[in-house]
Amino acid sequence: MKPSPDERREARRTLATSAYSADMIRSLEQPFLDDGVPLMRIAAGSLASVADVMLTQAGMEPAEARIVLLAGAGNNGGDGLYASADLAGHGADVTVVATGRSLHQGGLDALLRAGGVVTALDPQAAIPGCEAPTGPDQASEELDQAVDLCRQADLIIDAMTGIGLKGALRGIPAALAAELGMESGLPDRPAWHYPAGQNGPLVLAVDTPSGVDIDEGTLPGAYIPADVTVTMGAMKPCLMLPPSAYVCGRIVLVDFGFDTSALVPSVSCMNAEDCAGLLRAPRVDDTKYSRGVVGLVTGSALYHGAGLLSSRAAASGNVGMIRYCGPEQVGNLILQELPETVLGRGRVESWVLGSGVPTRQAQEAAGPEGQDGQRDLIADILNRQAADLDEDDAAADPPVVADAGALDLLPDRLGPRTVLTPHAGEMAALLNSHGENVDGDQVMAEPLRWAVRACQLTGATILLKGAITLVVGEDGTDRPRVMTTGFGPAWLSTAGSGDVLSGTIGAMLAQNAGPIQDDATLMVDLTAAAAFLHGLAGSLASGGRQTGWEQPLIFDPRKPQDFADLVAEDNQPEGQGVVAGHMGQPIRAGQVADALPRAIGLVMSRAEGAAEQIDQSIQDGDDASQFFENSSLWF
Template identity: 50%
Template sequence: MGSVFNDAHHGDDDFDEGLDDGLDNDFADGPDEAPETDDPFVSAAWRAEQVRAMERPLLERGVPLMRMAATAAAHVAQAMLERQPDGPDVADAHVLLLAGAGDNGGDGLFAAAELADQGANVVCAATGRTLHAEGLRALLDAGGRVLALDPEADIPGAAVPDAQDGTDETDGDPLERVMDLYENADLVIDAMTGIGLKGALRGIPAQLAERIGADRIDPRSPALPVSEPAAQYPMVLAVDVPSGVGVDDGTLPGTYIPADVTVSFGALKPCALLPPAAYACGQVVLVDFGFDTSRVPVAVELVSAAETRRHIRLPRLADNKYARGVVGLITGSDAYPGAAVLSASAAARANAGMVRYLGPERAERMVLDRLPEAVFGEGRCQAWVVGSGIPDGDHADVDSPQREAIRRLLEPYAVGEANWPEPESLLNIGLDDLPESFEDLMAMLAPTYEGGQESLPPVVVDAGALDLLPERVPPQVVITPHAGELARLLRSRGQAVDADDVERDPLGCALEAWRLTGATVLLKGAITVVVGSDGPDKPRVVVNGNAPAWLSTAGSGDVLAGSLGALLAQAAADEDRSLTLKMADLAAAGAFIHGLAGQLASGSGQAARPPVVVYDEDRDRLAEAMAPTSEKLRDATPFAPIGKPILAGDVIAQLPNVYALFASMNLSEWN
């Protein structure tokens, strides 16, 4: 399952005819499979200590988890070899196992023993001073060989086969030996460290990861769909997690070995979903041990098609345009009028009842040109979008009327004020209505001061409006910064952070912004990280990974802001007051819709975090599930699997098709 639109297309109601525009490439009619990607289990991740807690009862009952893990890893290794068009059979394969002293190494040893049993030529490079005793015995019994890298190692049976030149193990630099083996291997099994990693890799594992990682990390390589046949040998299979990645926070604290496939045991760990570590995981195959996850709070969640669908409001018989949600936009400027067009068009094509635009005359004219349906001036709105295409405080005119309008719109959201206006009154504010000062605004709204801050309409605060955000706001304020903008926001609140810091630790920085502002934080990136409120002082972390790399294009952010505004307006049209605890999921659903529109527009099967494959004991079904995207989409689109360049307007044009895909999902599930 390499593509999210399959995920969006699994219902009973077959979806193919009747949507010519944009879907004529039959893209949406891809393989009708993988309903399991809607299983919450494959879209949730738990921290290492939580995973250990879930393992414990099974281990106490004597369930042989390590052997189960190893067999799964061996099957996955075989599937990797078999999918290479001219790859070797297992019996002829050269396998290099990098094994640490812990249980992760144990998994690797048993898995490698199974491959050696089938005739594979296996060499284990032991990176610690010991090896899992039974695993070692199994590998040696199966004919595998062991090279100890640590001079202090005490590993019975470790002997170095002649790597190249017939000399014995004491010759030469053992690291060089491993690199020779690496260069001649078909498959590397990385079992140096798993969830027991503390901090950054050090010692021999760090040196190995540095050498091998440097060979495999090329920032200039294009974004390809995962699971395509290897462009380079050897392929790397990571056992549980790629060694060296920050298991719980998704960072890359030091050297690491990026994997083609990561076989994850029992449950996903956050590193499988969070950037940048998720990029190092490649295709993720999840082995279900039957953990009881019911009492363990999810640490990080991947938004799914099923979850996104829950937030979409299909039109009803008795609807009028207001009932379907009205989006108000204060976006675009004389300097960037195009952002007004893009954000308003995106909102209008994303299932909103109406779009109301407030901005300078030139931008208004352009919006009207492209969107005759838009209305201008005051009136009711269920959600707002502000700031896209508006210069920030460093670049705007001091008396920019739009910034002033946004400032006034946001002022009532400032937490800490004694009184809050009823939403009704705020909903009805137009640009011309906005009084001169906050005091005047409050006076105007005075008769309706009753509601709490949670009843204010949701608002997307983007780009140039981020520096207008009040110190603290309620969760229905969604901020949508990219890394540079988030760094700036954090600096304005006393944190010494730059864009690189945000890219190194997106979760940590998004959490910090959430803590400091109270806003729902949507941090844009190849994988979008959303942090919102899950109750008092309790964060909810949701990520979206379906966007193809083509979506990094001018105006993409304006489209996201507009279409997210439309989603929020739909939700608010129904919910009135109870969006507060749904905002993280709503924001992530907005990112999912945007990413899916990008996939449809570009015809791309590439995605930063494609759906997770569930391990299947049946070898054929496993091979099918792990099959390359190009194979799955071969007949679906001439552009598969990589796709084609797109403009922001192409993404907007696909938004109705995204909604159509959701509308076509099993109708009985809509209730």
């Protein structure tokens, strides 16, 4: 039976927000290959269409374009060769630089038939119809010439390696990538998209940018940052995980029609629909207590503001009430802005601990002025959690968010109902206290590895902050569950933003107290949903469209024109108006907290299918609506 439009939309949402390891991708491909489906030809046709759109968007005539294909010896090179054959067939001037010792035979034949030219860089290359360099000197000369050729090209198609990459790039691919792209680390450039192709050739990566680690999302060595990555069949972890996802450019996912229903994704991305399902809709007979109460032990004698910011977010996060515990001056400050706050302890459905509370070291350095009892109260709450675990009654106490100053008060053993929210520096300190030897830069370079490690060492749910935030926690299986969210603008990295995040998570947990008691694995989804809302609120406050990560555009190989139309539409002159303002404006953390109710309302109204409200917000020029569309700024 033909799927309904709703089913199709749902399937595509799953496709866009689920990433599978290289091994899983091969298992998805296999039944198609067994059935003789020409996946490589479909991949290549899609690549050629996207290349065409890229060139056109950049103001070039595809039939007159100078294209260089960097082709490896594997199937990734094969994809590139068939695509280049298509492009050459339409008139483009195509040169293939073979980076390995051979080329995919079928692809090479097609390319040569279409009039493409091949250069080999490896002296040991055996490629029919192509002479290999005779020795190291000629090889090095040829390499320099290939680099020059690439620099003068309109478009570089990077098909050196895909999911077959092992370790960091070596040899000729590494040398080319270091010259044309990055030798290591991230490029230093503004967070928002800038017109691609202005400072050099356009770069189109085939399946993944060659050199990024497929399953871990790291940058182990040289690679070429892409303007667009066209990925085949399904998302790979490197397209969603930091830091590699930052160098993939706009992602286009070619829908082969894979059946992913039997697989648990390696990484999933939080999105508006899933978030909507996790927000508790108020009931007709609700009371402020049934909607959830958040308790906060945040702010301190040393840092007043964090108490206010976390409270402001919690109170704005769709709950019935907040209780604040802390120094009198901070309580008074909160009451001035949030007179609805109740001061002092009482029954709560979640705790937010530690934002704006000094670490042990900072408190000791401050002397008597830093003594305010906050750390003692936090330690008491955390220890009660640990005692519950020991008594096998983990659900007895409310779930906890442990941030900043709570992170050096953790008992040895925690459960998934405790969320730790370190940034990279705090993560390093946390890991070091558990016997690892790592600094903040190393955490940033391998965020997945270290978030998983922290989860294993502490037993807690881990949220590691960044432009793409990672959440790792229990899945009820022996594999941790990994979620990402990157829907916030770079403007969110501002003082107090983390305090707003902890309050937002607290509110998400309090309104879901019942479901969490039944199922601790929900903690990952709820934490990621809170981070998603935090990002969306940041976007609303900044008024821009720039985000840490954008959902892939889906390419239907049966309807290539749909894609071209979609991109063209998105770049209409009036669309450009939105696009021109896409970077938005700087924000303060308080504005993020204030935008939270709007973010929640938008997400929930979408869940209720109230399309008119979304339409209205589009007419009102509300950029939030664009977060929900699977089309946005092209590149």
